[in-house]
Amino acid sequence: MPDVEESADPTPHTDNIKVQSSKAFDSAIAVDGTIDFGVRCPTSSRPPTPTYRLCLAHNDPVILKSLRNYKTSSVKFTSSIMSSTPETHDVLIVGAGPAGLMSATTLARMGIRPLVIDADEYAGHQYGRSDAFHSRAMEVMESLGMPMEQLKHAGRKLYGRTFWEISGGRGKRTAYARFYPEFLDFDEDYALCVRQGLIEQVMIHDVEGHYDGFDVQWKWKFVTMELPKEDDATGLSKVVLQHSDSGEERIVFAKYVLACDGARSAVRRWAAPFDVKLDGKALPFTWCVLDAVGLKSDFPDLERLSVIRSEKGIVLIIPREPINGKPAARFDIQLEKSRHEATEEEATKTIKAIFEPFKLEWDEVNWWSSYDVGQRIINKYDVANKVFFLGDVCHTHSPRAGLGLNTAVLEAHNLGWKLGLVLQGRSTPDILKTYASERHNVAKYLIDMDRKLVELYAGLERQTLENFSSDEAGAWLERLRLFQAANYAVCATRLFDDFDIDEPDVQYQAGASIVYEPSSVIRTSSGKVDELTIGQPGVPVGSRTRPAKVTRLSDSIPVAIQPRFDGKFTIYVLVGDLAKPGALDTLVDLDEYVRSTGGSVFKRYGAEVSSATLPISKRMPKSRIPDTTPDSTLTNGTANGHTNGVNGTHKPKKTAIPPGRQLYTYQYDDIPQITDEHIAPAHTLFRTSVVTTTPSSNKVILDDVMDRVYPRAGSPGAENKSRLFHPAHFFCDDIALMSPYRHSAPEAGSIFENQLYGKWAVDKDVGAIIVARPDGHVGLRTEGFGRKAWSELEKYFEGFLV
Numbered sequence: 001m002p003d004v005e006e007s008a009d010p011t012p013h014t015d016n017i018k019v020q021s022s023k024a025f026d027s028a029i030a031v032d033g034t035i036d037f038g039v040r041c042p043t044s045s046r047p048p049t050p051t052y053r054l055c056l057a058h059n060d061p062v063i064l065k066s067l068r069n070y071k072t073s074s075v076k077f078t079s080s081i082m083s084s085t086p087e088t089h090d091v092l093i094v095g096a097g098p099a100g101l102m103s104a105t106t107l108a109r110m111g112i113r114p115l116v117i118d119a120d121e122y123a124g125h126q127y128g129r130s131d132a133f134h135s136r137a138m139e140v141m142e143s144l145g146m147p148m149e150q151l152k153h154a155g156r157k158l159y160g161r162t163f164w165e166i167s168g169g170r171g172k173r174t175a176y177a178r179f180y181p182e183f184l185d186f187d188e189d190y191a192l193c194v195r196q197g198l199i200e201q202v203m204i205h206d207v208e209g210h211y212d213g214f215d216v217q218w219k220w221k222f223v224t225m226e227l228p229k230e231d232d233a234t235g236l237s238k239v240v241l242q243h244s245d246s247g248e249e250r251i252v253f254a255k256y257v258l259a260c261d262g263a264r265s266a267v268r269r270w271a272a273p274f275d276v277k278l279d280g281k282a283l284p285f286t287w288c289v290l291d292a293v294g295l296k297s298d299f300p301d302l303e304r305l306s307v308i309r310s311e312k313g314i315v316l317i318i319p320r321e322p323i324n325g326k327p328a329a330r331f332d333i334q335l336e337k338s339r340h341e342a343t344e345e346e347a348t349k350t351i352k353a354i355f356e357p358f359k360l361e362w363d364e365v366n367w368w369s370s371y372d373v374g375q376r377i378i379n380k381y382d383v384a385n386k387v388f389f390l391g392d393v394c395h396t397h398s399p400r401a402g403l404g405l406n407t408a409v410l411e412a413h414n415l416g417w418k419l420g421l422v423l424q425g426r427s428t429p430d431i432l433k434t435y436a437s438e439r440h441n442v443a444k445y446l447i448d449m450d451r452k453l454v455e456l457y458a459g460l461e462r463q464t465l466e467n468f469s470s471d472e473a474g475a476w477l478e479r480l481r482l483f484q485a486a487n488y489a490v491c492a493t494r495l496f497d498d499f500d501i502d503e504p505d506v507q508y509q510a511g512a513s514i515v516y517e518p519s520s521v522i523r524t525s526s527g528k529v530d531e532l533t534i535g536q537p538g539v540p541v542g543s544r545t546r547p548a549k550v551t552r553l554s555d556s557i558p559v560a561i562q563p564r565f566d567g568k569f570t571i572y573v574l575v576g577d578l579a580k581p582g583a584l585d586t587l588v589d590l591d592e593y594v595r596s597t598g599g600s601v602f603k604r605y606g607a608e609v610s611s612a613t614l615p616i617s618k619r620m621p622k623s624r625i626p627d628t629t630p631d632s633t634l635t636n637g638t639a640n641g642h643t644n645g646v647n648g649t650h651k652p653k654k655t656a657i658p659p660g661r662q663l664y665t666y667q668y669d670d671i672p673q674i675t676d677e678h679i680a681p682a683h684t685l686f687r688t689s690v691v692t693t694t695p696s697s698n699k700v701i702l703d704d705v706m707d708r709v710y711p712r713a714g715s716p717g718a719e720n721k722s723r724l725f726h727p728a729h730f731f732c733d734d735i736a737l738m739s740p741y742r743h744s745a746p747e748a749g750s751i752f753e754n755q756l757y758g759k760w761a762v763d764k765d766v767g768a769i770i771v772a773r774p775d776g777h778v779g780l781r782t783e784g785f786g787r788k789a790w791s792e793l794e795k796y797f798e799g800f801l802v
């Protein structure tokens, strides 16, 4: 990266810089590879003058940010900035909504620095739209180490839902249900209501934490692009962007373009000649959503999700985080008008009429929208394996199930690690095809589920208005209730027989039911898709792993077995009970093989990360404590900035607190060990987690295993550093847990003495090797954990790593 450095010489190098307009340095904008700036006189508060235009080789946000921050002195530029190289990026992300930002943060963690543009500005994202974060999306956000506790604190947690009927001037609850059943097995088993703008803010801060100088380039829109010709070795697409205000055009080149530009996507329009289109239709319903702020009401269930039915219609209440410091809730109703005829006044009148006799007042409507429901799905998820479609670009549907943002997040997560591997040179671009094959199926399912949900709401609405107390209205209500229960995962197919509800509908909404089909990155023993049985323990190939706490051998700390996202594969070697005759021998034998050159995927792919190149400071959480080192702004101190007795009152440096939150940058397996030099270093592509059911207090662990984990001279394995006998990656599954499946699968027992083996349904007499992909989905599961199982693992990685 070119330098921008301070010069002792106050005169800018005018031979490299030509004078342009009178724009201020701090409002500098990057236009077509150039940047306008001015130079402030250090002692004057007058506007900067003169102003210069600098040609940038790379429109690198780091440079832009440095320049913007640089107000008080002169600048000197190295010549590399001045070259006429076109602006080139590995990845261009079009659109800074949830799909775009999640893509950026996933890539940034893998060292890729995408350019993110958006036609709008952040202010346009502040309020409204999405309100519910489901468990799987939260699990993914947690795995990225995002500051979820802030969102959780700000938002409303949906643990339950009530159904109400108001009739004849009286209201009563007719049903209550838990939002997600326990057997979905999430650490966060609720939906979190928090507005989309906050989620996006957290994502932006998160990218900043992993990509120094990151900025979304707001107000730049995608116009068109040209794909690279077949014989073009650069593989770069040429993209035309335009500034939304000035109309100025700018050309950028990118290896990959991610179309995250929402339901009216310009990139999708561009792709029409490649036979890309949306299939589906608009439904004859109009809905209105209204965020009411400063609520005053005597209705008792405004703090949880409620469906209220009265002779005047149906309203769905979604609790919201306080907005502008006032209590708030979202109201969602169906209207008899077209979207264009619907008004906020009419929606307000209808909602209040449904609530009568309950009082319902608010100070202001913070955001409202009326919309027709179009259920449409894109027919292709990519063009030429170069341009990928994500989020609302691919699917539009009703917000009733609250899944648009959630799906966008999971799509970005799925594509992000694959693209990261390709750009790191660790996989061939073929792996990118699995993005389409995996996510297109999920999107089809989403649209199908949404269609049924919308029909159920509409049928109930119709019957409610026609004949509120009829049996038919009751039957529609029951259908809706069951369908929603199914979505949140009730495993009772028999309940649905009467109502024509398909079994596959179960468990979709929380994101627990996704099982990817076999491909280069999903290898099942049968070659067919693995079965996930709802409500039963087990992690079939293609599904997500499930959370469990195990005891880490090095420090006896109970730790989560699901790692943080860092683009690595986790190889779980599940060895069962090592006290069982032969089990330790099998592990030792495998260890010998893995440490040999031939058996080691660690030598064949990726690289070792020497602990010497990763100083402890880089591996631990970054401090946010403001740097109070005195600077030259001493009010009454010495000029060189050193405090000098009582005269030295000093101000904290304004820049000391880094932007965004940065306390979440470490991986548990990166935590330095005092014995670092004696143990195997980290690896760029793989982490191992060996898990035994033998308790940490057992003699086999204390003697035989520990001797290998911390080998002394002359003890077994001392000549070579083992990745299987590794103190930070060896775990005892000895923390008992009440089974989350005790009601749905009582045969598995009420208590899991070995929670990981219990939840993942691993036979401790046989063991297994389970490979979790960077996104936490199981890519491979073997019977047993010996050399034969390891050779299956080698074949798995041969399928896509280079």
Ligand SMILES: Cc1cc2nc3c(=O)[nH]c(=O)nc-3n(C[C@H](O)[C@H](O)[C@H](O)COP(=O)(O)OP(=O)(O)OC[C@H]3O[C@@H](n4cnc5c(N)ncnc54)[C@H](O)[C@@H]3O)c2cc1C
Pocket: 094, 095, 096, 097, 098, 099, 100, 117, 118, 119, 120, 128, 129, 130, 131, 132, 133, 196, 220, 221, 222, 223, 260, 261, 262, 263, 264, 265, 266, 267, 289, 369, 390, 391, 392, 393, 399, 401, 402, 403, 404, 405, 406, 407, 408
């Ligand atoms: C009322 C309502 C309630 C909802 N509730 C939920 C919910 O509870 N849960 C849920 O998961 N989802 C919900 N959604 C859906 C959710 O808001 C969307 O699915 C989500 O925003 C999709 O994210 P995205 O990144 O794909 O697209 P968007 O958020 O639409 O972002 C696209 C971005 O691209 C930019 N852009 C557009 N054109 C261009 C261009 N030519 N060049 C550059 N940039 C461009 C736009 O400015 C925008 O910032 C709701 C939606 C609505 C309307």
